[in-house]
Amino acid sequence: MDILTQQLFNGLTIGSVYSLVALGLTLVYGILHIPNFAHGALYMLGAYITLTLMLLWGVHYWIAMAVSVLVVGLLGVIMDRLVFHPLRNAPPIHDKIAAIGILLFLEAFAQLIWGADYRTMETPYGQVIDLFGMTATMQRVLINIGAIVVMILLFLFLKKTYIGSTIIAMAQNREGAHLVGINTNKVAMLTFMISGGLAAIAASLSAPINLVFPGMGHLVILKAFVIIILGGMGSVPGAILGGYILGFTESLGATYLSNDYKDIIAFLMLVVILSIKPKGLFSREGF
Amino acid sequence: MGSLLKKRGWIIGFILAAILFPFVSQNEYFLHILTLAFIWMIAVYGLNLLAGYTGYLSLAHAGFFAIGAYTLGLLTVKAGLNYWIALVLACFLTSAIGAVVGLVALRTREHFFAIYTLCVGYIIYLVIDKWDSLTGGVRGLIGIPAPTSVGPISFQTPLSQYYLILFFLLFTVLVMYRIIHSLTGRTFIAIRNSEDLAQTIGISTMKNKLLVFVISTFFAGLAGALYASFIRFIGPDIGYITIIFDLLTYLLVGGIGTLAGPIVGTFLIVTVSQSLQFLQDYRMLIFGPLLTLLIIFYPRGIVGAYHDWRMKSLAKKKQQLNRKQTYVHTQSTETEKKIKEG
Amino acid sequence: IDNPSNEAASESGNESETGTEAPEVEEGEEVVNIGYSGPLSGPAAYYGERTLNGLTMAVEEINDNGGFEVDGQTYKFNVVALDDKYLPNETAANAKRLLQENQTPIIFSPHSGGIKAMQVFNEKENFLIGAYTSEPDATEAGNELTVRIPPSYDGYLEPFTKYAMENHGEKLAALPTASQYGKDWTEALVPYWKEQGGEVVYNSSIDFSKDTDFFTLVTNALKEEPDVLFIGGPSEPTAKVAKQARELGFEGGFIVMDQAKLDEMKSVTGSYEDLEGSVGVTPLINSDYPGTAEFVEKYKEEHGQNPGSEAGYHYVAMYTFMEAMKAAGSVDDPEAIRAHMQEGLDALPEDKQVYTIEEIGENGGFTTNLRIAAVEDGGVVTINVE
Amino acid sequence: MLELSRVSVDYGGFTAVEQVDITVEEGELVVLLGSNGAGKSTIFNAISGLQKTSSGTILFEETPIQGAAPDKIVQSGIVQCAEDRKLFPQMTVRENLIMGAYIHRRKRKQVNRSLEEVLELFPILHEKRENAAGSLSGGQQQMLAIGRALMSKPKLMLLDEPSIGLAPLIVEQMFEVIQKINQDGTTVLLAEQNAFAALKIANRGYVFESGSIVVQGSSEELLANDTVRRAYIGA
Amino acid sequence: MLIETKKLTKTFGGLVAVNEVDFTIEKGKINAIIGPNGAGKSTFFNLLSGSYSPTSGRIFYKGKDITKLPPNKIARLGVARTFQTTNLFEQSTVLDNVIVGHRLRTESNLLDAVLRTKRFKREEEKCRDKAMEVLDFVGLTHVRDQLAVSITQEEKKRVAFALALATDPEIVFLDEPTAGINPGETEGLADLMEKMVEQQITVCLIEHKMKMIMALADKIMVLNYGEKIAEGTAEEIMNNQAVIEAYLGGDASA
Ligand SMILES: Nc1ncnc2c1ncn2[C@@H]1O[C@H](COP(=O)(O)OP(=O)(O)OP(=O)(O)O)[C@@H](O)[C@H]1O
């Protein structure tokens, strides 16, 4: 087993998960300027909903995931309507605190419904396969393929469709969007919907290789913030690239530098990059 | 700004209440909670000067709080230094590290600054967590002494610690008050409003921002050092992100960029979260939405809401006065209009 | 066992009991408040709940049986539980509150930070700490009013090492949790392993609260092809590590740090197959102390799941404190209660001995008989320790 | 076509527009004159739905539109070209224009045709079509804003001070463009400080002062009115 | 000669916004810069005030090279400016807005503020007096206690003037000071500029309002596509064919 290729694959897998989470975050952060700390909670709920459907009604993994995407997307919409919409004229720090309030609530809520314990998600893709000398489970291959497909679809959506460009337009001038006849409320809801859906996909894909528990969102949210800043706020390619950079840094850093300090490496990297390029790697905002 | 000045009476009221409280109630638990709240308030004031008056939201302040706490802890426990010397050194070391961080961090702006400092804070936390040989790692640092006596005054009892920390809080408020109500304070506000404009009226923005950053880390360090000698045990979790979120919550609920905000917000949230204790596991179920609602309905915090309310009632009075005058005015324009049209 | 703040604990879907209802007090009876401060919200909530469950079960039993008598006076217990979110300063505040408002002679806390924060003032303010931590400092610092409940882990080193070396080989890779407990364990195990002629080919740790995926670390640990993998932490992520090691082709055995329980790990891996060749502590449900079976039964009935050791230990400890109160002839003199703990242990009825605790050490630590177990041929077998 | 009756708008406690009546007939070019803070933009925002009215009715083609969402109003055929332009700064000029045709997004061909027309109308935009809107100078941005408004093929166009900050040559062109737009069949409601130039191309005008209309009449009447001349034309 | 630029150039990516401009500003005069939109006028101001650093070329102030100085140092030398969009501290009163303008002429630091030293008190007083003085100068004494949000556009422009004047400048750069102001009010602002010159303050402004410029300016420079196409007195400019073609259009007298 070649350790380097194996670790590259591992890095790719983690990077895929990071990228998916970061994408949802970057949409909401970059477009609606809401630093949604509750995004981690959406991620957590995505995993729980898929899991519950599979356990309770024996729904197939993919169908469960699809339902989860819808439900979490809707939850994102509700969050927007109830909390962020009323706050749209407040400075971003307010969104931050409100999001923390939501996060606390959703975690307590998950604990109430599902208990505080760890759960495991079994998928039909547990088999171990040998991939060019690397060991992987089908699930891991799936994470990588799934992530890439989702990213391509999202990119096409934003770049090639009118509805997609309304999202971008609104990011740049909300009132301007009004003036050309865009219903900005709908766009905001759409953005939250997509963001929640992406979180659910990320969680449903990655839960089988980890565990499901109320605090699972913490694992990724902080890193997702690092990624979107690294990649330039609101930049879709930036979030993807940032996710993979972080994934590889972690897997290779843990292997060749230090396992204990690998998190510091990732954060230091961001600090260094921002010190040199104060506006992130993709300094031009937008797409 | 004018309305800020009027808050003097408010502050004197607070001071009196705080000084008299132990005479009214001997409840040690209340005393403990209040003392702890005072410590948070000091840290929140540091954050307020930076975020509220220059507009730079630092998420690294839990880290600086921890640096202050650990410096005091290590200097007293491991180096056996006198408490007061350690306290001074803790504050200055925190500010020194703050200066270095600020020098680089302040080149970024807005969201980038927030996330940059979030990362710095996290790195500080990780270093404390991983640097076993110095900080004791996850195990933490025990046996931190209480403040040593100054002449005849000893700080062993909870009551004396209460007054000591209250003293530091009042010192903080005084310093803040004087900074805010000075040219220096105006300079900071100018930076918050527009850095470009501030520069063209001759203000060196970098120098001033750095100054604010250093002062604010100084107070974070002071709060941390006091925390260490009050709880007398510290672990890496005091540098964790949750602490900065708590501090921010206190600040926002109270009212960012106001002088009384830190006191009001901290006091309110600490008491609310203590009184929700009976809910145990589910207190976040209530506290979370409560926090969110507060932010939605009082976006400028409690103090800000009070100001707005005052302004409004003042404006109403003014309008009532004006209306009488404008009535006369409109009448005359109306006749004029007729003339013009006619 | 100390479960550090950054690690969530495991399982269960039912709502938790937090604190007993105030007991029904009849004429002439008095109530003794028992304090508890632990994580009841946030990532470690489940761990907190389980410790509290053990406590409340004991207290409810005692109250249902009409309370207990000290010096001719009948008393009932009332547990007052407060959430501290795993933060030491909150524990300190809670303790102050419990003392002020409930005059609790004993306060339980299941994490070392909180315990240390209370130790600053517990002697002066005169209350006993029911310390659920295996951190040696908790008792070694010489606090006179601390009772350390769980056993220390030194006893496991020898039997674990022996079993693993005999059955699997001499190359060890260590990859336990990054908590202090995991580090302490590693610091004890690694030298011992080498002393016994073994080789340590990898030594690192996993931070379950920060690592999204363990594959990277497991890959690194298996790089040198070890015979034995030392793992540990909360049961579920530990099981995940074991499973991923198998996926990556590891065929050796596991030494499972005592924080993880084999039975709980099985619910993650699905069967014992992946855990074949593991050595660890005997799960409470597979233990055969005199009172275990009854306790397990009762716990299942109340909470719909198997109890873990933290519940069991709290249960025993509560009974022991009660017996010590009787022996001391006082319910509110912590010093006297502490002084009579040994008598309390001796007086503990057989059917309450979920664990048999032989004695309380000089410094206040309980000493328990160790039982270890291994997974062989798809099942748990108990291994005798000399 | 457009009829405002007794419309008032409040900002908090302050009444910016009070009991205003305005009518615009189809095909007309009507100008709102008034000094700064008179309430012209406020009226425009109220018509566009960006600002809530506190009382009064706004009828567009006989249907009340006060309180309707801004996007609905655009769909019904009113488009505003705002004072501060409200462009999408990081989008290119072309993308901005295309967004302008958002309500016609399903008619690709028509959108492309409008795009060509607009680029023809403003050659400078053609030149800069791949540049980000934010990098244009003030005047160029103003043209882009008008161009973007034209892209939605409005029945009624609200132009809020289109000449602000423009060079004289461009101002002249701008008014020519407006006149042309009007002649091509778009009804125009124009807010201006440059009263002289505006009245030269307008049919009728209203003069605002502190939130209410003080004078109204045909362009000739207003041009002839001494008070108007003194206050707004400076001649 | 107060300010002199030598081959001043600024490029944004491929675009040359200001192209090798040589310009001189004479003391005590009203200098105007005109030109079509996007000609580079604002950019030129940003270069002079240090907000942008030039791609090439030099800037001299009283013979001293200030090309590389940051804006705050340039301000200290006596160069003040306003922005094209009025940029005030909206939540403060007019007076508070202006007080800080004199900050650069004070020495007192944080310690003075905390200890309330004599110097602090003296300088605090000095800034306040200065603010009152300039507010009086621009004619805004009556609104000095109102919040900046609540005053009219024209008053805002005056506050911006006052803020610039509070820095004790020798020269002020005004970027379209009368944009969005009606003719009546424009005259008032023009008078104010003349009053400034009387006070020995050199004025340099960008404007599109030709009538005002022609009446006011002693010297006019015309920029087009970043290049200087003409320079001279109002009369010279009015009759310059290149300027008429590029900028004024046929109806120049309107
Ligand atoms: N968002 C707002 N909040 C409070 N007051 C406002 C707001 N917008 C405008 N105003 C006030 O309402 C009044 C009318 O403003 P409006 O912008 O409609 O005037 P205008 O005629 O368009 O002036 P201008 O020529 O400057 O564009 C002014 O006194 C202004 O200060």
Ligand SMILES: Nc1ncnc2c1ncn2[C@@H]1O[C@H](COP(=O)(O)OP(=O)(O)OP(=O)(O)O)[C@@H](O)[C@H]1O
């Ligand atoms: N920050 C920038 N980045 C890129 N291009 C810029 C930038 N600032 C200005 N430009 C470009 O430089 C040119 C000159 O712009 P400038 O704002 O100086 O024009 P101006 O003469 O002030 O015009 P106006 O009279 O319309 O305000 C324009 O083409 C503009 O697009």
Ligand SMILES: [Mg+2]
């Ligand atoms: Mg307007």
Ligand SMILES: [Mg+2]
């Ligand atoms: Mg300009």
